[in-house]
Amino acid sequence: MSLLRNSIPRQWARVSLLRQFHTSPARMIAVGDAIPSVQLKEDSPGNVVDIANEIQGLKKAVIVGVPAAFSFIKHKATESTPTFVVAVNDPFVMKAWKESDLLNGATKVGMRFLADSTGEFAKKMGMTFDKSVDIFGTLRNKRYAVVVEDGKVTKVVEEPDNTGVNVATTHLQRPSPYTTVKLAALGAKLERMADVEPPQEYEYEALPPNTSLLSNLLAGAFAGIMEHTVMYPVDAIKTRMQIVNPASATAYTGIANAVSQISATEGARTLWRGISSVVVGAGPAHAVYFATYEFVKHNLGGNVGDEHHPIAVASAGACATIASDALMNPFDVIKQRMQMRNSTYSSVSDCARTVYAREGLRAFYLSYPTTLAMTVPFTAIQFTAYESLSKVLNPKKKYDPMTHCLSGGMAGAIAAGLTTPLDVIKTMLQTRGxxxxxxxxxxxxxxxxxxxxxxxxxxxxxLRGLKPRIVNAMPSTAICWTSYEMAKYYFYGRHQEEV
Incomplete structure (x- = not known):
C-alpha cells in the first residue's frame, strides 16, 4: 500500500489534481456585487440561513469558502464582524466540525458554519471547480475569502496556488493589526481529505457509531465498579437497617449511629465485608448494562435530534436492567449475606459455596423477579430523570462533569426514594436463609x-432504610454517571483523533 501511495503515477495524479484546482467558472463574484440569495443550512436541515439576509444592516462581514468541512482554517473573528464559513457538505458534518477541536487554532467567536448541500451557493458565487465532480465525486468550493461592507463586496481573494489565502488586515477591521483571515492547506492533505467520506455528525453523549462493543463494555464496567465500591459502607448499613429481625430492628437509630456501633463492636473493616463480590460482579454487569442501554436507545431513535425521547430512554433502561440483573443477582445475594450482622462466612467464595450447598442454585435467583420489579422502574425513573435534568443543565450536550454529577445524583435520589418498598422486600428475600x-x-x-x-x-x-438508601444512591449514581460520561468522553476523544 505504501508503494502504491508513493508511486510515480500517483505523484503525476497529484500534480494533475492540483492543476484542476485552478479551473474557474466564467463569472466569479466581483467587487461591487451583492451576495446571492441562497438557502443554506446551519446545524440541521430544518435551520435555513440566507447570508444575503443575514448581512443586511451589518457594517462588515466575511465569507470564507472551503472545499470541505474539517479543512485547515486559521481565523480570528469578532462578533461585530461575523464570518460565514461555507462548504459543500451536509449540515450535520458542518456542525460536527464547528463543535470539534479540529479547527487548528481558529477562533469560533463570531464564526458560523453553513452547509451548501447542493452547491448552489458555490455556483452563484462562481467559486466551483469545473471538474470537481470528476475529481471528488461531488461539487466542491474553491478556497476563497470575500469581504462584504454595507451589503456590497469590497474584496475577493481566490486561492491562486492551493496553499493559502490572506485577506489584508486593512480590509477587515481597521485599525486592528491582528484580525486576519488565513486559509492554508497542503496539497497532499487536501487530496487525502477529498478522497474520504466526511465524518458523520454525532454527539459525544452517544458514543460514535463505529465505537466498538469493547469500548461500550469498558465504559460501563468502569462506571459500575466506581459506583459500588465508593459507597459500599453506606450500602452495608442500608442492608442491616432493612432486615426485619426482632433482635436487630432497633439496633441503629441512623447512619451515624450505625457507623459508630459497627466500628466499636465489630471493627470498621466490617463495613467493607463482601466488597470483592461487588467488584467481580459489578464490572461485567454494568458493562452489559450500559452497552445494552446505548444499543437499545440508539435503535429506538433516542439519539435523533436535540429533543428528549423519554419512551426510548425508559425502554432502553428497562432492557439494560433485565440483562444486567440476570448477571448481577447472585453477586448481590452474596454481598448482602456478607453484610449481615454476625455473618459467619469467612470469604465471598465461602459464602457462595455454603449458600449453594444449603439452599441450591435457586437461592441466588429467588429474589430476581423482585429485583426486576424494583430495578426496572428504578432504572426507568433514573434514566428518564437523568436525561431530563441533563437537557436542562447541559443543553449543548458538552462534557461537563459537574452537570453529569448533579443530574446523576438527583436522578438517583428520586429513583431510590420511589422504589424503597421494593428494595426492602428484596433484602428480605436475599437474606432469609x-x-x-x-x-x-x-x-x-x-x-x-x-x-x-x-x-x-x-x-x-x-420505608426501612429509606435515608441510607437515598444517601447511598445520590453519590453512587452521581459517581456512576460521571465515570461513565468520563469514559465516553475518552473514547470520543480517541475517535476524534483518528478522524
Whole structure:
C-alpha cells in the first residue's frame, strides 16, 4: 500500500489534481456585487440561513469558502464582524466540525458554519471547480475569502496556488493589526481529505457509531465498579437497617449511629465485608448494562435530534436492567449475606459455596423477579430523570462533569426514594436463609415478604432504610454517571483523533 501511495503515477495524479484546482467558472463574484440569495443550512436541515439576509444592516462581514468541512482554517473573528464559513457538505458534518477541536487554532467567536448541500451557493458565487465532480465525486468550493461592507463586496481573494489565502488586515477591521483571515492547506492533505467520506455528525453523549462493543463494555464496567465500591459502607448499613429481625430492628437509630456501633463492636473493616463480590460482579454487569442501554436507545431513535425521547430512554433502561440483573443477582445475594450482622462466612467464595450447598442454585435467583420489579422502574425513573435534568443543565450536550454529577445524583435520589418498598422486600428475600425467624426463612415470594412486613410493622416497614438508601444512591449514581460520561468522553476523544 505504501508503494502504491508513493508511486510515480500517483505523484503525476497529484500534480494533475492540483492543476484542476485552478479551473474557474466564467463569472466569479466581483467587487461591487451583492451576495446571492441562497438557502443554506446551519446545524440541521430544518435551520435555513440566507447570508444575503443575514448581512443586511451589518457594517462588515466575511465569507470564507472551503472545499470541505474539517479543512485547515486559521481565523480570528469578532462578533461585530461575523464570518460565514461555507462548504459543500451536509449540515450535520458542518456542525460536527464547528463543535470539534479540529479547527487548528481558529477562533469560533463570531464564526458560523453553513452547509451548501447542493452547491448552489458555490455556483452563484462562481467559486466551483469545473471538474470537481470528476475529481471528488461531488461539487466542491474553491478556497476563497470575500469581504462584504454595507451589503456590497469590497474584496475577493481566490486561492491562486492551493496553499493559502490572506485577506489584508486593512480590509477587515481597521485599525486592528491582528484580525486576519488565513486559509492554508497542503496539497497532499487536501487530496487525502477529498478522497474520504466526511465524518458523520454525532454527539459525544452517544458514543460514535463505529465505537466498538469493547469500548461500550469498558465504559460501563468502569462506571459500575466506581459506583459500588465508593459507597459500599453506606450500602452495608442500608442492608442491616432493612432486615426485619426482632433482635436487630432497633439496633441503629441512623447512619451515624450505625457507623459508630459497627466500628466499636465489630471493627470498621466490617463495613467493607463482601466488597470483592461487588467488584467481580459489578464490572461485567454494568458493562452489559450500559452497552445494552446505548444499543437499545440508539435503535429506538433516542439519539435523533436535540429533543428528549423519554419512551426510548425508559425502554432502553428497562432492557439494560433485565440483562444486567440476570448477571448481577447472585453477586448481590452474596454481598448482602456478607453484610449481615454476625455473618459467619469467612470469604465471598465461602459464602457462595455454603449458600449453594444449603439452599441450591435457586437461592441466588429467588429474589430476581423482585429485583426486576424494583430495578426496572428504578432504572426507568433514573434514566428518564437523568436525561431530563441533563437537557436542562447541559443543553449543548458538552462534557461537563459537574452537570453529569448533579443530574446523576438527583436522578438517583428520586429513583431510590420511589422504589424503597421494593428494595426492602428484596433484602428480605436475599437474606432469609440466615434469619433465625422461621416465617422469614420460609418466605419464598414477593407477596410472602410483603405480607410479613405489613403484618409486623405496617406500611412504615416498607420505608426501612429509606435515608441510607437515598444517601447511598445520590453519590453512587452521581459517581456512576460521571465515570461513565468520563469514559465516553475518552473514547470520543480517541475517535476524534483518528478522524
Amino acid at each position: 440466615n434469619s433465625p425467624d422461621l416465617q422469614i426463612r420460609n418466605c419464598s415470594s414477593l407477596a410472602d415478604a410483603a405480607r410479613i412486613i405489613h403484618e409486623r410493622e405496617g406500611f412504615k416497614g416498607f
